[in-house]
Amino acid sequence: MKQSGIRILGIETSCDETAVAVVEDGNIIRSNLVASQIEIHRRFGGVVPEVASRRHIEVIASLTEEALKEAGLPRQEIDAVAVANSPGLIGALLVGVSFAKAYAYGLNKPLIGVNHMEAHIYANFLTENKPIFPAVCLVVSGGHTSLLYMERHREFEMMGETRDDAAGEAFDKVARFLGLGYPGGPAVQNAAALASPGKYHLPRVYLDRNDFEFSFSGLKTAAMNLWNKLQRSGEDAEVNYLAAEFQEALVEVLVEKSINAARQKNVKQILLAGGVAANARLRERITAEASANNIQIHIPALELCTDNAAMVACAGYYQYLDGDFAGLDLNAFPQSGLLVKKACG
Amino acid sequence: MLILSIDTATPSAGVALVDEKGLRYEAVANTGYKHSRTLLDMIDVAFRQTDYVLRDVDAIGVTSGPGSFTGLRIGMASAKGLALAAEKPVIGIPTLDAMAFHIAWVPALICPILNARKGEIYGAFYQGGPGPLKRVSDYLALSPPALAETARTYMDQLDLGTISLVGDGVDEYRSQLHDLLGGAMVCPEEPWLPRASSTGHLAFRRLIQGDIDDVFSLNPIYVRQSEAENRLAKGKGAR
The missing domain is CATH 3.30.420.40 (ATPase, nucleotide binding domain)
Known part of the structure; x- marks a missing residue:
């Protein structure tokens, strides 16, 4: 098996982005295309699984051809096809998985099944300046909020995770409740940028606990209750200030726990991953706190934080090096499993 | 002229090979919705049992709907993937046409x-x-x-x-x-299944006419909108 010039075609359809990318040797992005469905789902106020799946099948073939064209590669020069097969919306995942399986079979190239959350972490490796092990990873997205310890490639120890809502989910629900718009993360961030935290007070849930568990459902409910109370009281309820306080309460817990985790494990780097890693306030605060504690923060470029296929190809590259290939029976799974399986390994 | 046809529109999955002499091979797995796991393996078995290879295929036929939304997409995504990678044309055959043909x-x-x-x-x-x-x-x-x-x-x-x-x-x-x-x-007394061979026969007829589909724009025939779109149209709110 060749050791360099390894080109992986990555395919990602786990939620509302259809994405195809070609990555060489794990960090050279030859092409990275994302067909976003945000505008399609906006009128529903959130991602509708059946609508997302219908869009995936409409664009997957042309997006794949464009990604190869942009990479300047004939398809035969792809070394393997990597596809996100869990976790995610099952109907959406199945489009990418079915297409990738058939494409790999048709090319007679190896197929690699990639865990979408692992791929988010691997977005940190899509650079010349690669992370150094051991590291602590904060994975924050619409479906996950986890702190993981990583000593070597492809091995993750779960240090703690959310007991209820994921951070991104809380952003979405609060944004919808406050009528800030869709998608929730950018909507709350934009509203918060027009105000400052502290005018209202929301709890920093679990900050007093000595572990790495999170809970955002209570924070979400507190924000909603406070908003209702403000509206009833006839006071001048300022939505931007509430958004700023909500964002601050959430970010503060994420940052503190991440720093504590890094200190406990005595690591020099924290890797940020997942769609919520695109949040400006989180990036700003975690960078400042880490610097004060002599810890480096590794954050993927903005466009590599949200769902994309370059990260899938990158994670697939490390599986390729291990010879970890999938069979013709590769299936899609809504639940993660992978990160948990390797926990405490 | 050889057609590889695949059908995953219903709980039964099927694969067939059809040429000018008619049906050469057919397999049906009426085992419920696990097409994503079984379909490609069924295709691989079809080739191994007939000594045909993917290179011999002149077009890929796929049952295009109506049927199970997810099932249709598994078949369609697989057909598109094979067609692009192996550089073969694809031909979508509506499920009900294939069933009537039978x-x-x-x-x-x-x-x-x-x-x-x-x-x-x-x-x-x-x-x-x-x-x-x-x-x-x-x-x-x-x-x-x-x-x-x-x-x-x-x-x-x-x-x-x-x-x-x-x-x-x-x-x-x-x-x-x-x-x-x-x-x-x-009507038949026994339960009756759609067959990939019917899709294959109809795809073969279209292929010899030069009537193939565009792999990029071919899409499932759902007949129905998604539930969320229905609710939105009725003004009930999507969620």
């Missing part, structure tokens, strides 16, 4: 029906033999009474005294349809 010679109003759930049936009407099969309606989603009423209209129009029904919609609504259609209705 009994095309029956001198009756032919009506393949699939259980569409929510009290409805996917169906279409065809004029059977003698002569070539001719579809006379759109692909529809109907309640059994509406289907019976539409059937009566076509039977009068085409002067046909019999309606021949096939498909898993028969299994679901057999007694209700008997009550509605009486002696005019004929």
Whole structure:
């Protein structure tokens, strides 16, 4: 098996982005295309699984051809096809998985099944300046909020995770409740940028606990209750200030726990991953706190934080090096499993 | 000219190889919705058992709907992936056309029906033999009474005294349809499955006419909108 010039075609359809990318040797992005469905789902106020799946099948073939064209590669020069097969919306995942399986079979190239959350972490490796092990990873997205310890490639120890809502989910629900718009993360961030935290007070849930568990459902409910109370009281309820306080309460817990985790494990780097890693306030605060504690923060470029296929190809590259290939029976799974399986390994 | 046809529109998955001499190979796995796991393996077995290879295939036929939304997409995504990677044309064959083709010679109003759930049936009407099969309606989603009423209209129009029904919609609504259609209705007693070979035969006919689909724009025929779109249209809010 060749050791360099390894080109992986990555395919990602786990939620509302259809994405195809070609990555060489794990960090050279030859092409990275994302067909976003945000505008399609906006009128529903959130991602509708059946609508997302219908869009995936409409664009997957042309997006794949464009990604190869942009990479300047004939398809035969792809070394393997990597596809996100869990976790995610099952109907959406199945489009990418079915297409990738058939494409790999048709090319007679190896197929690699990639865990979408692992791929988010691997977005940190899509650079010349690669992370150094051991590291602590904060994975924050619409479906996950986890702190993981990583000593070597492809091995993750779960240090703690959310007991209820994921951070991104809380952003979405609060944004919808406050009528800030869709998608929730950018909507709350934009509203918060027009105000400052502290005018209202929301709890920093679990900050007093000595572990790495999170809970955002209570924070979400507190924000909603406070908003209702403000509206009833006839006071001048300022939505931007509430958004700023909500964002601050959430970010503060994420940052503190991440720093504590890094200190406990005595690591020099924290890797940020997942769609919520695109949040400006989180990036700003975690960078400042880490610097004060002599810890480096590794954050993927903005466009590599949200769902994309370059990260899938990158994670697939490390599986390729291990010879970890999938069979013709590769299936899609809504639940993660992978990160948990390797926990405490 | 060799067609590889795949069908995952219903709980039964099928793969077939069809050429000018007719059906060369067919496999059906009526084992419920696990097509994502089994389909490619079934294709691989088809090649190994026939000594054909993917290179020998001239076009890929796929059942394009209606049917299970997810099932249709598994078949369609697989067909697109194979077609692009192996540089083969793709041909989509509507599920109901393939089902009607299976009994095309029956001198009756032919009506393949699939259980569409929510009290409805996917169906279409065809004029059977003698002569070539001719579809006379759109692909529809109907309640059994509406289907019976539409059937009566076509039977009068085409002067046909019999309606021949096939498909898993028969299994679901057999007694209700008997009550509605009486002696005019004929149907198999056993459960009846769509077949990839029918899709293959129809795809072969199109291939020799040079009538292929565009791999990029070919899409499943859902007949129905998504539930969220229906709710939005009714002003109920999507979620």
